[in-house]
Amino acid sequence: MLASLMQQIVSGLAIGSVYALVALAFSLTVRALNQINFATGELFMLGAYFGIAFTVMLGLPFWMAIPTTAIAVSLVGVAFEKLAYRPIFKANADHPARLHILIICSTVGTGIFLQNGAMLVWGAQALPFPKVFDQTPLDIFGVLIPSEYLWITLVAVLLMAVLNFFLQSSWTGKGLRAAAQDRETAALMGVRLSAADSWTFGLSAGVGAVGGLLIGAISFAYPTMGAGYALKGFTAAIIGGLGSMRGALVGGLLLGLAESLVIAFISSVYKDVVAFSLLLLFLQFKPSGLLMKPVQRRV
Amino acid sequence: MLKVSDLAKSFAGVKAVAGVSFEIAKGEILSMIGPNGAGKTSAFNMITGFYAPDAGSIVFEGRELNGLPPHAIAKAGIGRTFQNIELFHDLTVRENMRVALQCNSPVTTIGAILRMPSTVRREIEENRRTDELLKMMGLADKADYQSSALSYGEQRRLEMARALATDATLLLLDEPTAGMTPAEVGIMMDTIRKVRDTGITVFLIEHNMKLVMSISDRIVVMDHGVKIAEDVPSEIRKHPAVLRAYLGEEEVA
Amino acid sequence: MKSILVLVAVVGALCVLPFLGGNAYTLHIYGLVGIYAIVAMGLNLVFGYTGQISLGHAAYFAVGAYISAMTTIDLGMPYIIGLLAAIVATFILGYLVGTPSLKLEGAYLGMATIGFGEIVKMTLVNWEDVTRGPTGISRIPQPELFGLDFNTPLLRYYFVLGVAVIAFIVYWNLVRSHYGTRFVAVRDSAKAASAMGIDLQRTKTLAFAISTAFAGVGGSLYAHVNRYIAPDAFGLGESINLLVMTVIGGMGTLVGPIVGAAVVVYLRESLQVLADFNMLIYGLLLMLLMVFVPRGLIGSFKLFWQKRWGHAESQ
Numbered sequence: 001m002l003a004s005l006m007q008q009i010v011s012g013l014a015i016g017s018v019y020a021l022v023a024l025a026f027s028l029t030v031r032a033l034n035q036i037n038f039a040t041g042e043l044f045m046l047g048a049y050f051g052i053a054f055t056v057m058l059g060l061p062f063w064m065a066i067p068t069t070a071i072a073v074s075l076v077g078v079a080f081e082k083l084a085y086r087p088i089f090k091a092n093a094d095h096p097a098r099l100h101i102l103i104i105c106s107t108v109g110t111g112i113f114l115q116n117g118a119m120l121v122w123g124a125q126a127l128p129f130p131k132v133f134d135q136t137p138l139d140i141f142g143v144l145i146p147s148e149y150l151w152i153t154l155v156a157v158l159l160m161a162v163l164n165f166f167l168q169s170s171w172t173g174k175g176l177r178a179a180a181q182d183r184e185t186a187a188l189m190g191v192r193l194s195a196a197d198s199w200t201f202g203l204s205a206g207v208g209a210v211g212g213l214l215i216g217a218i219s220f221a222y223p224t225m226g227a228g229y230a231l232k233g234f235t236a237a238i239i240g241g242l243g244s245m246r247g248a249l250v251g252g253l254l255l256g257l258a259e260s261l262v263i264a265f266i267s268s269v270y271k272d273v274v275a276f277s278l279l280l281l282f283l284q285f286k287p288s289g290l291l292m293k294p295v296q297r298r299v
Numbered sequence: 300m301l302k303v304s305d306l307a308k309s310f311a312g313v314k315a316v317a318g319v320s321f322e323i324a325k326g327e328i329l330s331m332i333g334p335n336g337a338g339k340t341s342a343f344n345m346i347t348g349f350y351a352p353d354a355g356s357i358v359f360e361g362r363e364l365n366g367l368p369p370h371a372i373a374k375a376g377i378g379r380t381f382q383n384i385e386l387f388h389d390l391t392v393r394e395n396m397r398v399a400l401q402c403n404s405p406v407t408t409i410g411a412i413l414r415m416p417s418t419v420r421r422e423i424e425e426n427r428r429t430d431e432l433l434k435m436m437g438l439a440d441k442a443d444y445q446s447s448a449l450s451y452g453e454q455r456r457l458e459m460a461r462a463l464a465t466d467a468t469l470l471l472l473d474e475p476t477a478g479m480t481p482a483e484v485g486i487m488m489d490t491i492r493k494v495r496d497t498g499i500t501v502f503l504i505e506h507n508m509k510l511v512m513s514i515s516d517r518i519v520v521m522d523h524g525v526k527i528a529e530d531v532p533s534e535i536r537k538h539p540a541v542l543r544a545y546l547g548e549e550e551v552a
Numbered sequence: 553m554k555s556i557l558v559l560v561a562v563v564g565a566l567c568v569l570p571f572l573g574g575n576a577y578t579l580h581i582y583g584l585v586g587i588y589a590i591v592a593m594g595l596n597l598v599f600g601y602t603g604q605i606s607l608g609h610a611a612y613f614a615v616g617a618y619i620s621a622m623t624t625i626d627l628g629m630p631y632i633i634g635l636l637a638a639i640v641a642t643f644i645l646g647y648l649v650g651t652p653s654l655k656l657e658g659a660y661l662g663m664a665t666i667g668f669g670e671i672v673k674m675t676l677v678n679w680e681d682v683t684r685g686p687t688g689i690s691r692i693p694q695p696e697l698f699g700l701d702f703n704t705p706l707l708r709y710y711f712v713l714g715v716a717v718i719a720f721i722v723y724w725n726l727v728r729s730h731y732g733t734r735f736v737a738v739r740d741s742a743k744a745a746s747a748m749g750i751d752l753q754r755t756k757t758l759a760f761a762i763s764t765a766f767a768g769v770g771g772s773l774y775a776h777v778n779r780y781i782a783p784d785a786f787g788l789g790e791s792i793n794l795l796v797m798t799v800i801g802g803m804g805t806l807v808g809p810i811v812g813a814a815v816v817v818y819l820r821e822s823l824q825v826l827a828d829f830n831m832l833i834y835g836l837l838l839m840l841l842m843v844f845v846p847r848g849l850i851g852s853f854k855l856f857w858q859k860r861w862g863h864a865e866s867q
Contacts, residue, residue, distance in 0.1 A: 036659045084839045092846055097603035097739060098803065100658055102842045104607070105799050108792050109838025116832040227788075231670075234663060242659070273674070276667055283664045284652050347747060373749035385744035387737045389804070398737040401730045402749030408758075411729035412722050418729065458744075465749055 006143045008260040014149035016256015017156035018211045022233020023240065023248035024160065025208035031243035032180040032200040033089075035103045039080065039111035040208050040233070041226025046073050046114060047209025048129070048216030048225065049122055055130055062132040062217070066155065069213050070206040076114075077205025078198045084110055086197065111226075119223040126220035133217065152214045159210055160249055163203070167245070172199065208233075228272075235279040241289025250291060300325045300500055301346070301377075301469060306355035308341055315341040317524035318355070323469070328491065328501045330511045333521035334544060339504045340382060342521070343473055347379050348372040359469070373402055378467025380458040382474050382504075388447040392438065392457055395446050396429040399464035428464070435493055436460040437486065452483035456490060463494065470494060472503040476510060488514055512536065520544065563717055570706055579705040580777075585817045586712040587773045592797040592809030593723045594766025599795065600804030601732060602759040603739030604654065605662045608669025609794050612642045612764040614676060614786035616771025618683060621692045621781060631696045631776065638772040639765050646764025650757040669791055676783035688782025695776045708777050719769060720810075726762070727806060735759050736804075767794075800841055802848025811849055 022044060029037045037043075050072050054065040084106045092099040133148035167173035178186040179196040187193055212221075215229065236255045240247025255275060262274050282289065301323040308316045316338040323329050331339050344350040346357055348369035357364040364372055373379075378399075387395050410418045433439050436456040441449060446457060455475055462470055475491070476484045488510050495501050505511050511518060511532070518535045520528040522544040528535060535541055570579055591613055598604050619641045620634035629637075653664045676683045683689075695702045695711050702711040726732055737745040738755050746752055775781050793816065801812025819837065823830040845852050 030659060034658065036662065084843065087843045088846065091843075098846065101599055101605065101795070101799060101803065102846050104605070104662065105792075105796055106839050106842035108796075109835045109842065112831055112835030113839065114835075116829075116835060120828055120832065231666075238660075238663065276671055276674075280664065280667045280671075283656060283660055283667070287656060287660050349743070349746075368751070369746035370749045370751045373747055379747050381743065381747075385741040385747075387733075387740040387744065389740055390733060390736055394733045394736075397730065398733050398745070398750070399748045401734070406730045408731070411731050412725055414725045414729070461744075461748065 003143045005264050007145060008264040009257065010145050010149050012256040012260025013253055014152040016253040017153045018214055019232050019236040019255050020160065020249045020252025021156050021207050021211035022229050023237035023252050024245065025204045026234050026237045027243050027248050028200055028204040032176065033197065037204060038104060038107040039114060041230030042111040042114035043073055043077060043205040044208040044212035044229055045118060045223060045226035046076060047212030048221035049118055050209065051213035051216050052127055052129055052221055055132065066210060066213065070210050073209030074202040074206035077201040080110055081198050081201035085201065086194065115223050124223060126222040128220055129216050148218050152218065155214060159207065163207065164245055176200065232275050235275045238279060238282045238289055241292030244291050247289050247291040251289065300360060302358045303346065304356050306342060306345055306357065307353045308345060308350055309353060314524045319526050321519050321526060321529060323500060323502055325500055326498060327516040328495055328514055329517050329519065330515040331504050331519045331521060332511055337521040338524040339521055340473060343471055343504060347377060347471060373465055376466065376468040377471060378462030378465045379471040380462055380473055380475060382477065384454050384458055386446045386454055386457060390446060392444050392446055393429055393442045395457060395461050396432065396464050397425060399461045400425045400428060402465035432460045432463055436490060452479055452486065459490065469500045469502065472501065474504055474506060476505065476507050484510060566713055570709055576705040579709045581817060581821060583709050583712040583777055585814045586716040587770045588797060588813035588817060589810040590716055590719045591767045591770035591794055592813045593719060594763035595794055595798045596803065596809045597735065597759050598763045599798050601727065601735035601739065602756055604756055606665045607662050607791050607795065608665035609767050610786040610790035611669040611672035612646060612767035613771040614672060615645060616642050616768030617775035617781045618676065620772035621689050621775040624693050635772045638768040642768025643761050643765040646761035647757060650760035654753065654756040654760060666788060669788065673783055673787055686783060688780060690780045692775050692779045712773055712777060715769065715773060719766065724806065796838060800848055802850035805848065805850040805854065808848050808850040
């Protein structure tokens with residue numbers, strides 16, 4: 001009983017760290033542009049397929065596939081920003097209510113496009129991933145833990161640390177943070193806003209793609225895999241605080257843990273109910289999440 | 300008519316308004332002046348319910364307003380305009396007025412959906428009242444213009460007409476002449492007098508000293524969130540504290 | 553007066569439409585356009601006029617369909633009772649969901665509506681005793697009014713047309729009433745609206761509940777015209793579809809939703825010939841339309857007209 005509980009917790013944390021990556025993908029665009037990218041799930045899905053392409057077709061080792069996948073999907077994100085975000089933003093910047101709705105529709109359209117594009121290229125069936133992780137379970141105090149879960153958690157947390165370092169310390173990262181805080185002031189300080197927006201979409205796509213790659217690596221890649229993870233990732237972002245980096249990590253791990261405990265103690269049928277209930281509870285009672293300061297409403 | 304006592308509000312630790320008290324008598328024009336950041340607009344926003352005061356009370360015709368939401372205060376009879384014009388830009392002038400006219404006479408959903416004769420009659424009555432108010436504001440021929448197509452001065456006057464259409468008995472004007480040409484200021488001055496002559500009390504924030512000195516019955520001077528003077532214009536002109544607050548900022552005309 | 557004449561002429565033309573080479577299939581498609589137009593009109597009240605977001609309207613479409621189907625089948629009631637029950641149920645549900653949700657704005661509101669939508673779908677799937685679970689409800693009776701059975705494709709088309717015309721008149725009256733201007737006021741300047749005595753929360757919730765009731769009417773028609781419903785058809789994808797209709801037609805324009813419903817239904821049917829490329833092209837078109845026709849077809853047409861013949865007056 002204890003052993004299976006431990007296993008549930010470890011797998012919960014691993015899945016939770018993937019939720020954290022997706023949460024971060026959402027948070028990046030929300031923080032910088034106050035827009036939700038509804039194609040986030042499909043960029044996640046692309047990560048899994050690109051991972052297969054790089055490891056199987058190009059024969060890259062898995063640790064090389066991670067950065068190449070991230071960069072490749074980032075470029076898709078940048079293209080998407082240039083083609084389907086910026087023109088809409090430019091033409092409707094003075095009409096925020098309409099802009100919101102147009103961005104929802106165009107990102108949904110992009111999602112449909114990517115999902116069906118993947119289906120045409122790779123087929124509707126699930127593609128198996130080559131076994132990349134060592135299959136021998138780790139023995140921790142007599143409890144057998146599949147090592148792949150530990151790897152996933154490690155990679156995800158490492159990626160977030162790297163991204164955090166980039167945003168805090170690099171010149172580009174500082175520009176991005178300035179633009180997210182106050183576009184006008186950032187522009188006066190010399191930040192090129194259009195470049196900043198491309199970076200935001202690129203980073204968001206890359207982070208989400210690594211999440212998809214990690215999930216693909218322990219299961220399959222299939223065209224519709226993004227939707228569920230997108231919803232969970234968004235819920236994680238809300239729990240931690242939409243727009244906060246630490247919030248994404250905390251929210252993701254908490255959600256993963258909560259799901260694994262529900263599976264362990266109640267039933268796996270109710271796994272998805274947990275996410276929805278948490279989403280609605282937080283939206284209702286604490287929309288700013290655990291780690292963000294509530295915004296004081298000013299007129 | 301309106302009695303404000305010990306009103307206070309801070310934002311992130313900075314005291315915007317620090318314990319201000321004053322009264323407005325029925326039928327007068329009271330102006331509030333003071334340097335930028337003196338807390339004038341914050342005081343306005345508390346009176347109209349947009350900010351919740353940290354402390355103090357606001358009594359309007361015997362009724363405590365502190366704690367009521369903006370729409371309830373509008374219904375109680377306080378109309379306002381905004382420093383940065385806030386019109387319903389996709390609506391016509393007449394439709395802007397119509398939004399305000401339903402402030403104190405709610406319509407029924409069923410009446411609206413079925414477009415019953417009473418609804419149609421009401422619209423006729425509203426059009427009459429709209430024409431009357433627009434005529435007073437010198438906008439009689441603009442009723443069917445999109446509000447965003449009006450000139451700057453006209454938009455300000457439409458905002459006033461709209462505030463009056465809520466059946467306000469107290470009208471709060473936040474810098475009604477900001478950004479206006481001298482000619483437009485002259486029209487605005489006449490308009491404010493006309494409004495007062497219909498029995499409506501006017502309370503305004505204004506930077507244009509010439510206008511303030513010539514139309515106000517009394518003036519309240521604010522600086523750094525506190526009231527530093529309150530008197531008739533001729534006295535305010537020579538008040539030492541006022542001169543000090545304004546020294547180097549603006550000449551008291 | 554002029555607008556009433558136009559309405560009469562258009563309805564007349566729609567009555568003649570089936571005789572211009574209509575078969576059972578085209579009649580079914582026309583019927584679908586009518587049904588979706590009703591839902592899109594309602595959504596336009598929320599998106600176009602009040603400036604709020606809902607990404608969960610398929611749920612109310614579903615509730616309307618299920619309530620109506622179950623009232624007629626399980627309770628053995630006549631169709632009209634099923635329709636009325638659908639309207640009442642979706643209005644109340646919309647009010648209950650809207651009251652807490654509409655305190656939120658933008659992205660948060662969008663996600664809250666998705667959340668409620670998915671909960672409704674999960675309920676339909678899992679509450680098998682009542683909803684019959686994932687298999688759905690089949691053999692739903694055809695619409696019938698006061699002994700008149702709408703038992704041919706042509707009659708069903710006329711039935712949908714009739715309900716759609718009534719829905720349009722209600723929607724039109726609402727838009728030009730005080731409610732319509734109040735909705736736009738909330739969208740254009742929430743600040744000024746509340747200074748005019750408008751209770752923002754109540755107004756937004758009312759717009760939302762009215763729009764969910766429109767979705768309920770559409771759902772009821774869908775159930776009895778299609779005669780088969782299952783939870784699968786009412787997910788997030790369908791909510792987005794409904795939104796797309798409103799946006800493509802032109803948010804905040806009177807006839808935009810109707811045009812949008814026709815365009816989307818037509819596109820989806822005609823793209824079928826592309827087989828596997830069908831959804832790919834649909835996604836691409838969606839992106840392109842948002843980039844190039846942000847005001848929607850009717851909105852862009854109006855803008856063009858104003859520029860061409862234009863002056864500042866709106867009438």
